[in-house]
Amino acid sequence: MDNNKPEIKEITKDTKAIHLMDGSVYTISSNYKNDDSLSSRLTFTNSWESDPAIVMGKEIVPHGHNNDMPQVIRRVMDRSNIGPGILKRKIGLQYGDGPYLYTEIVDHENNIIRKPIPDAEINAWLESWSFDRYIDIIVTEFMYMEGFYTRFYRNRTNKLSADQLAELGAMGITSENKILKLEAVQSSWARLGWPKTPEKRLENVDTIYVGDFENNCFRSGIASYPVWKKQDPFKHAVAMTYHNLYSFSRTFYSIPSYYGTLPWLETASDIPDIFRYLTENGITAAFHIHSPQIYWDNKREQLEKKYEDETDAQILKRLEDVKTELFQRIAETLSGKQNTGKFIQTVDFYDQDGNLCSWKIEAIDQSIKDFIEAQIKISEKADSAATSGMGLAPSLANLVTNGGLSSGSQQLYSMKFHILTEVNKPEKIIFQAINEAIAINWPDKAHIKMGFSRKVIMKEDEVAPKNRVTNNV
Numbered sequence: 001m002d003n004n005k006p007e008i009k010e011i012t013k014d015t016k017a018i019h020l021m022d023g024s025v026y027t028i029s030s031n032y033k034n035d036d037s038l039s040s041r042l043t044f045t046n047s048w049e050s051d052p053a054i055v056m057g058k059e060i061v062p063h064g065h066n067n068d069m070p071q072v073i074r075r076v077m078d079r080s081n082i083g084p085g086i087l088k089r090k091i092g093l094q095y096g097d098g099p100y101l102y103t104e105i106v107d108h109e110n111n112i113i114r115k116p117i118p119d120a121e122i123n124a125w126l127e128s129w130s131f132d133r134y135i136d137i138i139v140t141e142f143m144y145m146e147g148f149y150t151r152f153y154r155n156r157t158n159k160l161s162a163d164q165l166a167e168l169g170a171m172g173i174t175s176e177n178k179i180l181k182l183e184a185v186q187s188s189w190a191r192l193g194w195p196k197t198p199e200k201r202l203e204n205v206d207t208i209y210v211g212d213f214e215n216n217c218f219r220s221g222i223a224s225y226p227v228w229k230k231q232d233p234f235k236h237a238v239a240m241t242y243h244n245l246y247s248f249s250r251t252f253y254s255i256p257s258y259y260g261t262l263p264w265l266e267t268a269s270d271i272p273d274i275f276r277y278l279t280e281n282g283i284t285a286a287f288h289i290h291s292p293q294i295y296w297d298n299k300r301e302q303l304e305k306k307y308e309d310e311t312d313a314q315i316l317k318r319l320e321d322v323k324t325e326l327f328q329r330i331a332e333t334l335s336g337k338q339n340t341g342k343f344i345q346t347v348d349f350y351d352q353d354g355n356l357c358s359w360k361i362e363a364i365d366q367s368i369k370d371f372i373e374a375q376i377k378i379s380e381k382a383d384s385a386a387t388s389g390m391g392l393a394p395s396l397a398n399l400v401t402n403g404g405l406s407s408g409s410q411q412l413y414s415m416k417f418h419i420l421t422e423v424n425k426p427e428k429i430i431f432q433a434i435n436e437a438i439a440i441n442w443p444d445k446a447h448i449k450m451g452f453s454r455k456v457i458m459k460e461d462e463v464a465p466k467n468r469v470t471n472n473v
Helices: 069-079 083-095 120-128 131-145 162-170 259-281 293-306 312-334 368-389 408-422 424-430 432-441
Strands: 007-012 015-019 025-029 053-055 058-060 098-106 112-116 147-154 179-185 190-192 207-211 222-226 238-244 285-290 360-363 449-453
Touching: 069 083, 069 131, 069 259, 083 131, 083 368, 083 408, 083 424, 098 131, 120 432, 131 147, 131 179, 131 424, 147 432, 179 432, 190 238, 207 238, 222 238, 238 424, 238 432, 259 368, 293 312, 424 432, 432 449
Parallel strands: 025 285
Antiparallel strands: 007 015, 015 025, 053 058, 098 112, 098 449, 147 179, 147 238, 190 207, 207 222, 285 360
16 A cells, blocks of 8 residues: 555445555445446436437437446346345236136126136147246346337248148147247347337337347347237238336336336445445444535546547546545545644535535444444335335335334235236236237137236135144144
């Protein structure tokens, strides 16, 4: 270590530790994110849907500011200790007992109820293309992205052999054009084509592109597929659709309902790294310095204007140098007896949405117990905020609230309310492609649909004693 300067070490990508000559340590959260979706752009003051992106010569609708929304969410979830578990629980609540075929009937009280209706022909068609794997993928894609892609394959009867025609006949499919199978395409591998009409609407998209967009399709190339239309289902041998839950004021892609909680998930993910770093080094932080993320966004914009010919990597390197120099000056001002009476001046300002942005320098009590308790409270708040934003009650997410787990009755009523309000619309979207294909392949069976089966959950005192779960071996 330079005897004249403090040493700055990285804890996480956004958190630094400054070791001073007197042995004290500061932790600093710069809150600057390389992922654009986690920066000040969370204010949604600009949109990635305003202009097309060019990939391999094709005009596409970018998914995220850097056309990497699926990768951004994946990176956040990979580091989160609660995010994947919450979404897995939501997938389980959605899936219930699994898919089944049904028809809707009206009972004597005018209630619409589902009646299971097994059908050998439809089941044979579903099994022929492993529909259970398709459903597994699209349910997961929907819960993470609130949208998913499906590829439709039409049978080409003029090129089928007699054996293939006989096989189709066994499934109740004649030699006429039919939907042969459906296939899920991961969101990281698919993008909507930019519409050719002046009005930007999802309905005006006529092409979907498939390729390795995470790597700009350099090795995979890019394939073009026409958008499948149920009004003319056999126009193309292979076509694609994008099924999604509409997001307010969004033209093309859906925005996950938990998008605004991603910073909370990031915050909760940083805390274990801070604990591990401090434990391994046997030190306690003296100060924690918070800098507003929009401050670093503005710094980056200034560097981009000053060094227009440099790459993103070079700009980020310059930004890191600016951070390091600034943090060293702050550390030198706060440390040492010779600095008694000195002060640091900062300027508060407002962002474009009128939110106050200010620097904060917090002295941390040198009691490690207090520091740990403070971090745990932050973690608990982050967990609670993330769970609420992800649309799942804490009792269903197995989170400890108010010092303990939720009671059985809380879990029961939370589950009933969730099933009543959160599963019907997603289920309709998830099975839209399958149900449209069934209606096209078997017009006389258009009343048969597929959905998820779920048991009616009752309290223990509503269950007959002979049917209750016991501890008898």
